[in-house]
Amino acid sequence: MRISPVKTPVAAAPAFKAKIIDGHAHLGKWGDKYYGVEMLDKFIKEPININVDGVKSQDTIEKMIVSSAFAITDNGRMADELTGNEQMLKMIEGKKEYVPIAVCQPNKTGGDISKLEELFNKYPEKFKGLKFHPTALPMENESDFMKAYEPYMKFAQKKKLPCFFHCQGGQASAWNIYDLAQKTPEVPVILGHSGSIANGENINRENAIKVFEDALKTKKANIYMDLSWVDWSEQGFPSKEQPNIKRILTVAKENNGLNKVMFGTDAPLGCFGEWESPHFNNKTCYSDTVNFIKKTVSNMFGRESKKVNNKIFYENASQLYLNTLSPKQKLIKKGSIAAGAVLLCAAGAAFFLKNNSKSGTSNTELKSKINTRKK
Numbered sequence: 085m086r087i088s089p090v091k092t093p094v095a096a097a098p099a100f101k102a103k104i105i106d107g108h109a110h111l112g113k114w115g116d117k118y119y120g121v122e123m124l125d126k127f128i129k130e131p132i133n134i135n136v137d138g139v140k141s142q143d144t145i146e147k148m149i150v151s152s153a154f155a156i157t158d159n160g161r162m163a164d165e166l167t168g169n170e171q172m173l174k175m176i177e178g179k180k181e182y183v184p185i186a187v188c189q190p191n192k193t194g195g196d197i198s199k200l201e202e203l204f205n206k207y208p209e210k211f212k213g214l215k216f217h218p219t220a221l222p223m224e225n226e227s228d229f230m231k232a233y234e235p236y237m238k239f240a241q242k243k244k245l246p247c248f249f250h251c252q253g254g255q256a257s258a259w260n261i262y263d264l265a266q267k268t269p270e271v272p273v274i275l276g277h278s279g280s281i282a283n284g285e286n287i288n289r290e291n292a293i294k295v296f297e298d299a300l301k302t303k304k305a306n307i308y309m310d311l312s313w314v315d316w317s318e319q320g321f322p323s324k325e326q327p328n329i330k331r332i333l334t335v336a337k338e339n340n341g342l343n344k345v346m347f348g349t350d351a352p353l354g355c356f357g358e359w360e361s362p363h364f365n366n367k368t369c370y371s372d373t374v375n376f377i378k379k380t381v382s383n384m385f386g387r388e389s390k391k392v393n394n395k396i397f398y399e400n401a402s403q404l405y406l407n408t409l410s411p412k413q414k415l416i417k418k419g420s421i422a423a424g425a426v427l428l429c430a431a432g433a434a435f436f437l438k439n440n441s442k443s444g445t446s447n448t449e450l451k452s453k454i455n456t457r458k459k
């Protein structure tokens with residue numbers, strides 16, 4: 085007779101402690117303000133309190149993707165691509181929780197990437213991506229945009245680096261970034277803020293969502309969405325109402341793109357450090373932001389929500405910036421890229437026709453006003 089194995093009593097499940105990678109943070113000097121590492125350390129050093137539908141837990145901000153404000157502020161006059169990124173690197177020396185991406189200044193270099201190459205030669209393996217801010221670092225002549233940006237995209241392709249774009253209007257419009265991204269379709273391109281709201285108008289967000297959906301459907305480019313400042317209260321606090329996050333997640337869900345949405349804050353800007361309300365301190369603001377997004381995901385995905393949250397808050401950024409895909413996942417991904425390429429060839433002339441008509445949209449967009457409020 086077979087004796088069934090002794091069953092050990094099931095221990096009470098430990099409180100779920102999730103890990104978070106914040107995909108959008110800044111360090112250094114911006115205008116007359118200095119954002120020191122201690123302003124981010126306070127989120128990293130101790131866990132944040134999470135409460136979704138009464139289920140309490142403590143999440144740990146394991147890493148933050150940081151870029152140098154020195155290289156962006158004052159139209160990049162303060163520091164070039166080598167010195168500006170180097171200055172921030174010194175701030176995070178020995179701190180593995182900060183993952184640097186290198187700020188690029190195509191508006192100053194016109195596409196000469198020698199300073200960037202010097203940076204990567206001097207600090208091999210340090211920078212895990214490139215950062216572009218076409219709003220704060222605009223091309224003097226908009227018509228030179230492609231010529232100046234393309235060498236950077238090719239560099240990213242060669243080094244397998246994701247490219248994070250501040251996305252707003254004008255040169256930073258989603259359509260303009262999309263036109264560029266299609267020239268190197270396998271390079272991951274992240275639309276910062278999923279298209280920042282400017283002057284109370286939602287057009288940049290609308291465009292970013294359209295671009296995200298089109299890229300998922302056609303595979304013309306590898307577009308990701310950053311959730312920083314998406315759905316926000318007028319008083320500058322995180323909002324429980326998240327119609328835009330719902331739309332982004334719906335597009336992602338319907339087009340197999342849940343691996344392309346990432347949590348980010350923009351800390352230490354706004355309520356994450358730049359200013360503090362007497363009623364909600366910076367950490368409360370941070371935990372509310374996480375709570376409200378998790379709640380939205382919970383409402384939308386039910387039993388799948390833990391898995392989806394893990395992707396948005398950790399896995400997607402980890403795979404993108406830290407290359408943590410398993411060999412099997414890499415093979416699957418390679419397969420889907422190959423399939424995408426076949427589809428692209430089959431689409432042939434239709435692809436180019438559609439592509440050209442899209443350039444028309446972006447030219448109109450290019451003329452829209454540049455607003456520099458969000459960073």
Ligand SMILES: [Zn+2]
Nearest residue numbers: 108110350459
């Ligand atoms: Zn930012």
